[in-house]
Amino acid sequence: MELTTRVHSIAGLLPAGCGLIARRPFRSPHHGVSGPGLVGGGSPPRPGEVSLAHHGVLFLDELPEYPRTVLESLRQPLEDGHLSIVRAGGRLRFPARCCLVAAMNPCPCGFLGHPTRRCTCGSDEIHRYRAKISGPLLDRIDIHLEVPAQRPDALQDGDGGEPSPVLRQRVCAARERMQARQGRANALLDPRGLRQHVHAAPEALRLLGQAVDELGLSARAHDRILKVARTIADLEARDAVGLDDVSEAIGYRVLDRPG
Ligand SMILES: [Zn+2]
Numbered sequence: 395m396e397l398t399t400r401v402h403s404i405a406g407l408l409p410a411g412c413g414l415i416a417r418r419p420f421r422s423p424h425h426g427v428s429g430p431g432l433v434g435g436g437s438p439p440r441p442g443e444v445s446l447a448h449h450g451v452l453f454l455d456e457l458p459e460y461p462r463t464v465l466e467s468l469r470q471p472l473e474d475g476h477l478s479i480v481r482a483g484g485r486l487r488f489p490a491r492c493c494l495v496a497a498m499n500p501c502p503c504g505f506l507g508h509p510t511r512r513c514t515c516g517s518d519e520i521h522r523y524r525a526k527i528s529g530p531l532l533d534r535i536d537i538h539l540e541v542p543a544q545r546p547d548a549l550q551d552g553d554g555g556e557p558s559p560v561l562r563q564r565v566c567a568a569r570e571r572m573q574a575r576q577g578r579a580n581a582l583l584d585p586r587g588l589r590q591h592v593h594a595a596p597e598a599l600r601l602l603g604q605a606v607d608e609l610g611l612s613a614r615a616h617d618r619i620l621k622v623a624r625t626i627a628d629l630e631a632r633d634a635v636g637l638d639d640v641s642e643a644i645g646y647r648v649l650d651r652p653g
Pocket residue numbers: 501502503504505506513514515
């Protein structure tokens with residue numbers, strides 16, 4: 395967390411008397427944030443939210459409310475894990491290896507697919523709203539999930555799922571497996587590392603090939619699906635990546651579908 399501490403120190407956000415930041419940062423900038431405020435820059439250059447979230451979480455609520463140019467500026471740091479700023483005096487590099495979490499409504503009124511409320515949006519309106527998030531940005535987001543509204547009785551009867559402490563143990567064990575296998579998290583594998591360390595069953599690769607063709611996915615999305623599938627298998631302590639893992643990972647790309 396040393397780099398995280400240094401970024402917070404440069405931004406003047408380190409509390410007095412604080413040594414090393416021990417908790418992973420959680421940053422949730424408002425959609426009024428500027429481009430330099432989100433990714434860094436300005437004069438003198440300062441780290442942006444994506445760097446303040448280094449080794450932590452950057453949460454963007456109501457994603458389509460952010461100006462498109464501001465969102466597009468996230469592409470380079472999300473891809474590279476750092477932000478490069480070129481100035482007359484040389485090149486500056488701020489770390490930006492964060493977990494991006496973003497939320498959006500299914501439509502402008504928010505009720506599309508709701509079990510009891512009626513959506514009042516026209517199809518053009520829904521299309522325009524979703525088009526605010528560009529394909530290349532979506533490409534860089536590994537998991538797109540729909541979270542449908544729950545009926546109150548389902549909320550009350552629900553068993554709550556796997557408790558957080560148990561889940562935490564599984565996540566830690568999965569990360570240890572990744573370190574032992576390849577010395578880094580699955581998300582950080584480059585294309586060569588992916589070929590070397592992620593071996594999926596032939597039928598799983600066939601399914602992935604079909605999905606890429608039918609959904610018109612990019613090479614980047616193809617690799618990201620494989621990494622998510624590898625992670626699903628790691629969470630269950632399995633060495634092999636099977637058909638079910640790849641099928642589940644493809645199911646997490648709902649926004650890629652023509653809609
Ligand atoms: Zn609506």
